[in-house]
Amino acid sequence: MQLYTKILIGLTAGTAVGITANAAKIEGLQNVLVELEPVGTAFIRLITMIVIPLVIASLIVGAASLGDLRKLGRIGGKTVVYYFLTTALAVTVGLLLANIVQPGGGVDAGTRDQLAAQYEGQAQGQLEIAAQAPSLKDVLLNMIPRNPVQAAADFELLPLIFFSVIFGAAISILPENQRKVVVTFFEGINSASMIVIGWVMKLAPYAVFALIGSVVAQFGLDLLQSLLIYTLTVIAGLAFHTYVTIALLVRFAARLNPLAFFKRVFPVQVFGFSTSSSSATLPLTMSRAESDLGISKQVSSFVLPLGATINMDGTALYQAVAVMFIAQIYGIQLDLTAQLTVVLTATLASVGAAGVPSAGLITLIIVLQSVGLGDKVEAGIALILGVDRILDMLRTATNISGDLSCASFIARTEGETLDPAVLARPAA
Numbered sequence: 001m002q003l004y005t006k007i008l009i010g011l012t013a014g015t016a017v018g019i020t021a022n023a024a025k026i027e028g029l030q031n032v033l034v035e036l037e038p039v040g041t042a043f044i045r046l047i048t049m050i051v052i053p054l055v056i057a058s059l060i061v062g063a064a065s066l067g068d069l070r071k072l073g074r075i076g077g078k079t080v081v082y083y084f085l086t087t088a089l090a091v092t093v094g095l096l097l098a099n100i101v102q103p104g105g106g107v108d109a110g111t112r113d114q115l116a117a118q119y120e121g122q123a124q125g126q127l128e129i130a131a132q133a134p135s136l137k138d139v140l141l142n143m144i145p146r147n148p149v150q151a152a153a154d155f156e157l158l159p160l161i162f163f164s165v166i167f168g169a170a171i172s173i174l175p176e177n178q179r180k181v182v183v184t185f186f187e188g189i190n191s192a193s194m195i196v197i198g199w200v201m202k203l204a205p206y207a208v209f210a211l212i213g214s215v216v217a218q219f220g221l222d223l224l225q226s227l228l229i230y231t232l233t234v235i236a237g238l239a240f241h242t243y244v245t246i247a248l249l250v251r252f253a254a255r256l257n258p259l260a261f262f263k264r265v266f267p268v269q270v271f272g273f274s275t276s277s278s279s280a281t282l283p284l285t286m287s288r289a290e291s292d293l294g295i296s297k298q299v300s301s302f303v304l305p306l307g308a309t310i311n312m313d314g315t316a317l318y319q320a321v322a323v324m325f326i327a328q329i330y331g332i333q334l335d336l337t338a339q340l341t342v343v344l345t346a347t348l349a350s351v352g353a354a355g356v357p358s359a360g361l362i363t364l365i366i367v368l369q370s371v372g373l374g375d376k377v378e379a380g381i382a383l384i385l386g387v388d389r390i391l392d393m394l395r396t397a398t399n400i401s402g403d404l405s406c407a408s409f410i411a412r413t414e415g416e417t418l419d420p421a422v423l424a425r426p427a428a
Contacts (some may be wrong), residue, residue: 001308018421031263039207039210040222044207044277045201047275047280047283049282051283054193054282055305056164057189058190058193058286059161061186061190061301062300063165063172064171064172064186065297069172072172075302076165077411079410082410083306086245086406088248091320091347092320092343093237093317095324096319098321099324101229102233103328104325104329115371116178121151121281146390158309161305165302171183189223230325234317234394235391238318238323238398240399250408250409254409256408256412259403265293265401269400272400273393277396278399279308285308292344293404293408294418295407299416300411303406304403304407307399307403307407308403311406312399313393313402316346318395319364320342320343324339325341326380334361342367
């Protein structure tokens with residue numbers, strides 16, 4: 001009997017030592033992955049540094065090359081309507097899922113209060129940022145830059161897009177000899193920007209690994225388990241909107257095979273997922289639209305920069321689920337009128353959301369206040385803050401998919417024949 005006891009003690013001790021060793025190895029791996037984050041950050045900075053010259057040059061060339069102000073207005077009008085429509089559809093999908101799944105019903109009061117306390121400080125910081133956020137009126141006024149150079153320095157894409165389109169439209173009606181000189185200059189800048197992008201993209205596989213590894217290492221599983229139903233509801237909504245709603249639009253509006261389309265744009269989705277930024281992904285989005293989807297530079301250079309700024313399908317869907325989750329967890333019923341208010345507010349707020357990581361949290365505060373949940377804003381933001389990063393990565397991929405579907409639709413309605421041979425080529 002003593003022998004068995006000794007063997008049992010030995011096995012238990014050995015198992016404990018093994019578990020401790022494995023835990024130490026896992027912790028060591030997590031630390032290594034976290035330390036790799038600067039590699040990914042450096043890559044994002046490299047790709048972001050080329051966004052401003054690329055946006056300015058491509059928009060000016062695109063607008064100037066149209067040669068017809070009515071055509072520019074037609075393309076702009078169709079683009080804005082498409083983006084608002086898909087955003088409203090995304091919010092509706094989010095609300096329907098949240099009403100069916102009831103994600104807030106699965107979190108008990110103890111877990112709720114613990115999560116709120118854990119992220120209280122970060123939530124307060126987000127509230128302070130939101131307090132400085134401009135109103136819709138200010139957003140519209142700020143689209144007109146006092147100083148385009150300052151807008152570029154501050155990375156404010158919306159006023160920069162406005163200036164570039166106006167400037168390009170003016171160039172389009174210059175005499176031919178003057179117009180050709182200016183367009184040639186900006187075409188050179190655009191081409192040089194694409195060369196730089198090609199250089200930077202050689203680092204992409206290593207940078208994407210560093211970015212995703214760092215997020216996974218910092219995220220952990222404990223928090224995800226506490227908010228599992230909410231997280232899965234958002235993920236299901238994003239998947240449905242991307243691969244059903246957008247797929248149907250690609251099929252019937254852009255008249256493309258959705259399978260071929262998503263095969264083409266998959267590298268852009270992965271890159272957007274790793275960066276959590278539509279703006280940082282913009283150079284690759286434009287490059288793939290032209291080379292892999294066969295969209296003209298005229299369309300891609302106008303539609304895609306605008307989409308990176310105002311089209312936030314994934315962000316709007318996430319906000320709809322988050323609002324319902326926060327209301328449900330506190331036992332607050334939102335009637336049909338309140339939910340219609342969410343649709344309207346989330347759609348309009350997405351216009352002012354910057355294409356940068358976690359910008360959706362700022363506009364979420366606006367949506368919460370619009371439906372009378374102002375007193376729950378700080379606690380509500382604290383509840384979902386822990387899983388926001390991983391959801392931010394996913395919703396960015398959805399945003400970019402919507403941008404590319406719009407560019408395909410506009411190209412088709414402008415009489416472009418998207419080359420079937422391009423779509424049939426093996427993926428790069």
